[in-house]
Amino acid sequence: MSKTFYSAYTCKNNLGDLIINKMQIEEYSKYGEVYVDFTGMPDNFKNILLNSDNPNIKDFTDTYGQPYRGKHFLQVINLLKKEGFTHFTKSPGPYAVLSLPLKKLIIRLIGALGYMAANFLGLKVFAFGIDLDYISNQPKWLKWFNIKYFSLYNALGLRSLKNYEECKNDLNNTKYVPDMAFLYPKQTCINTNRKQIAFSFRHVTETETLLAELKEILSIFVPKGYAVDFIFQVEEDRSFAQVLAKNLKEYNLNVSSQCIWYENLNTYSKYDYVFSNRLHVLLLAAKYGAIPFALISKDLKERKISNIFNSISLGYLMKHIGFTNKEQWIELLSNREAIKHEVNNALEYQKQICIKRIKDFYQQV
Structure with a gap:
C-alpha cells in the first residue's frame, strides 16, 4: 500500500x-x-x-x-x-x-x-x-x-x-x-428547460471590448426569454461583476449576492450557458450540465483556458473578445442539444x- x-x-x-x-x-x-x-x-x-x-x-x-x-x-x-x-x-x-x-x-x-x-x-x-x-x-x-x-x-x-x-x-x-x-462527478440535473445564462469574469483591462461582446450575447439571448445573472466563485470577482452589470443596466441583470462555494455548487444547475474567463467556472458549470463558453482576453492568466479547451476538442467554445460575431451566438443557441452532448462526451473522456x-x-x- x-x-x-x-x-x-x-x-x-x-x-x-x-x-x-x-x-x-x-x-x-x-x-x-x-x-x-x-x-x-x-x-x-x-x-x-x-x-x-x-x-x-x-x-x-x-x-x-x-x-x-x-x-x-x-x-x-x-x-x-x-x-x-x-x-x-x-x-x-x-x-x-x-x-x-x-x-x-x-x-x-x-x-x-x-x-x-x-x-x-x-x-x-x-x-x-x-x-x-x-x-x-x-x-x-x-x-x-x-x-x-x-x-x-x-x-x-x-x-x-x-x-x-x-x-x-x-x-x-x-x-x-x-x-x-x-x-469531479457529473451531476444529474432534473431541470432540462433552464432559460438562464450566467456571466462570470475576472477583471480584464479590455473592459470595453468585453462589454461589447456581452451586449451582443444579450441581444441574442434576452429576446429568446433568457434571464441573465452575474455570478462569481472567487470573491475578488464580485466588484468587477458589479461594474459590468452597471454598464449593462438596461438589461436588468441580477448580480448574485453570494460567492459560489462547495456547499452551493449546484447553483450551476440553473444555467443553460455559462460565459467566463475562469477555467474552473467553466469546467464546473459543464459538470452541472451547462454549456461552457470561454470568452478570454490577452491576459496571460487566461491562456491556460485556450490550451485546455483545445486539448479536449472544445476549442470552438472558446474565443478571444473582439473576435466574435453575431452569427456565432445564434449558432450556439440553435445547436444547444448537440453541443451539450459533445461537452458531456469530452468531460467523460x-x-x-x-x-x-x-x-x-x-x-x-
Missing part, C-alpha cells in the same frame, strides 16, 4: 483550487494513505478536503506533530523516509519555475531542496494536472537549470497537450494528465484519461 505526502495550497476562497485539490487527493487515496500538510491553509479549505468518510485521507501535522513548510522541512523529509512514505507531491495548477531576479531564484532553489531530498531518499516525486512554463523570457542558462530541476521528478502530468508538446523534448518524465476538475494516468503511476513497481 502506498503512503503519499501531499503539500496542499490554495489562494484565498478559490473554489477552483479547492476542487482540484479535493479530487486529486481522493483519487490518490484509492491506492493508499494520503497525509496532507495544511500549514497556513484556511479552515474552510482544510475541513472539506479532510473527508471524514475516507479513512485514507489524514492530516499530516496532526499525525506527526510538525509541518513540512518552514525551516525544518529537510528534517520532515527524513521523517517521511523513516515512516515509510512512498510518494511525495503537492497541489496541482500552475507550477512556479526557477526565475529571476536573483533573490527570487534563491528562494525557489531553497524550496526545491525538499523535492531534491525526497528524490534522493527514494520517494517517488511527482506532480499531476499542472502547467509548466520555463521557456518564456528565460535566458538559456536558466532554462537549463529548470530542465535539470524538473528532471528530478519521477513523473510530471501536464494538463494541456500544448504544454506537453513544449516540454516533452526537454523532459522525458512528462505525460498529458488532464486538469483535476475533470474528476478526459476523466477516464486522468483516472488511468494516476492508476498506472501508482501501480508501477
Whole structure:
C-alpha cells in the first residue's frame, strides 16, 4: 500500500483550487494513505478536503506533530523516509519555475531542496494536472537549470497537450494528465428547460471590448426569454461583476449576492450557458450540465483556458473578445442539444484519461 505526502495550497476562497485539490487527493487515496500538510491553509479549505468518510485521507501535522513548510522541512523529509512514505507531491495548477531576479531564484532553489531530498531518499516525486512554463523570457542558462530541476521528478502530468508538446523534448518524465476538475462527478440535473445564462469574469483591462461582446450575447439571448445573472466563485470577482452589470443596466441583470462555494455548487444547475474567463467556472458549470463558453482576453492568466479547451476538442467554445460575431451566438443557441452532448462526451473522456494516468503511476513497481 502506498503512503503519499501531499503539500496542499490554495489562494484565498478559490473554489477552483479547492476542487482540484479535493479530487486529486481522493483519487490518490484509492491506492493508499494520503497525509496532507495544511500549514497556513484556511479552515474552510482544510475541513472539506479532510473527508471524514475516507479513512485514507489524514492530516499530516496532526499525525506527526510538525509541518513540512518552514525551516525544518529537510528534517520532515527524513521523517517521511523513516515512516515509510512512498510518494511525495503537492497541489496541482500552475507550477512556479526557477526565475529571476536573483533573490527570487534563491528562494525557489531553497524550496526545491525538499523535492531534491525526497528524490534522493527514494520517494517517488511527482506532480499531476499542472502547467509548466520555463521557456518564456528565460535566458538559456536558466532554462537549463529548470530542465535539470524538473528532471528530478519521477513523473510530471501536464494538463494541456500544448504544454506537453513544449516540454516533452526537454523532459522525458512528462505525460498529458488532464486538469483535476475533470474528476469531479457529473451531476444529474432534473431541470432540462433552464432559460438562464450566467456571466462570470475576472477583471480584464479590455473592459470595453468585453462589454461589447456581452451586449451582443444579450441581444441574442434576452429576446429568446433568457434571464441573465452575474455570478462569481472567487470573491475578488464580485466588484468587477458589479461594474459590468452597471454598464449593462438596461438589461436588468441580477448580480448574485453570494460567492459560489462547495456547499452551493449546484447553483450551476440553473444555467443553460455559462460565459467566463475562469477555467474552473467553466469546467464546473459543464459538470452541472451547462454549456461552457470561454470568452478570454490577452491576459496571460487566461491562456491556460485556450490550451485546455483545445486539448479536449472544445476549442470552438472558446474565443478571444473582439473576435466574435453575431452569427456565432445564434449558432450556439440553435445547436444547444448537440453541443451539450459533445461537452458531456469530452468531460467523460478526459476523466477516464486522468483516472488511468494516476492508476498506472501508482501501480508501477
